[in-house]
Amino acid sequence: MPRPSRPLLSRKSIVATSLELIDRDGLATFSMPGLASAMSVRAASLYHHFRDKAEILSEVARYMVSQTAIPARPSRDEWQEWFVSLAANLRDVLLEHPHAAPLMLQFPPRDILVAVTENSAAVLVEYTDFPSYVHILILDTLEKVTLGAALSEVMKAPEKRDLIYPHVDHVEHPILTRGLASNPWTVDEIFRESVRALLAGVATRFEQPRVGSP
Structure with missing residues (x-):
C-alpha cells in the first residue's frame, strides 16, 4: 500500500482535535487514548509529535491565546x-x-x-x-x-x-437590588x-x- 501523500498527524491537527474534544467533553475527560481514538491512530503515534499530555495542553493554551485579535x-x-x-x-x-x-x-x-x-x-x-x-x-x-x-x-x-449578581433577593439585599436596577451596563460592558x-x-x-x- 502506498504511503499517504500527507502525514496522518501533525502538531497543528493534534492541537485542533484536542481543543475540539475539550470543548465538547470537558478538560477532565481529555486523555491521550481518547485523542488517539478521535484521530483514528494509535496513542503511541501522538508521542512522535508531543512529549506528553501536558505539552499538548500547553499548545492548546498557546493556540487559544494566539487567536486573540490584536x-x-x-x-x-x-x-x-x-x-x-x-x-x-x-x-x-x-x-x-x-x-x-x-x-x-x-x-x-x-x-x-x-x-x-x-x-x-x-x-x-x-x-x-x-x-x-x-x-x-x-x-x-x-x-x-x-x-x-x-x-x-x-x-x-x-x-x-449574563447575570451580574444572580442570587440577589430584593427583600434581603435592597442595596444591591437598587444598584442592579440602575445599572446601565451588560456583563461585557462592565x-x-x-x-x-x-x-x-x-x-x-x-x-x-x-x-x-x-
Whole structure:
C-alpha cells in the first residue's frame, strides 16, 4: 500500500482535535487514548509529535491565546482603549472555549506567549511616559484581571453568565437590588469599564509630565 501523500498527524491537527474534544467533553475527560481514538491512530503515534499530555495542553493554551485579535496601533491619546480592546478580545476567546479556559491557570499567557506581552509593553513605551516599572504593573494586573474575569464567568452555569449578581433577593439585599436596577451596563460592558477604570487610575497615579510641558 502506498504511503499517504500527507502525514496522518501533525502538531497543528493534534492541537485542533484536542481543543475540539475539550470543548465538547470537558478538560477532565481529555486523555491521550481518547485523542488517539478521535484521530483514528494509535496513542503511541501522538508521542512522535508531543512529549506528553501536558505539552499538548500547553499548545492548546498557546493556540487559544494566539487567536486573540490584536487591535491596530492607537494614537497617543487612545492607548488606554487599545488595552481595553486587547483585554476584551482575550476574554472573548476564553469565553468561546469555557471548558478549555481553565488551562490559563496552568499555562498563562505570560508563560506561553511572552512575545505578545512584549508587544503590549512596546505600546506602552511608544504611547505613554510611564517609567518602565509601571509597564510591568499594568501588564501584570491586566492579565490577572482578564483571566480572573473570564474564568469566573465560565464557572457559572450558562444560563447565569449574563447575570451580574444572580442570587440577589430584593427583600434581603435592597442595596444591591437598587444598584442592579440602575445599572446601565451588560456583563461585557462592565468588564470594559473595569479595565478603563484601572488604566485611568494608573495614569492619574503615575503619568509624568511630557518634556516641554509647563
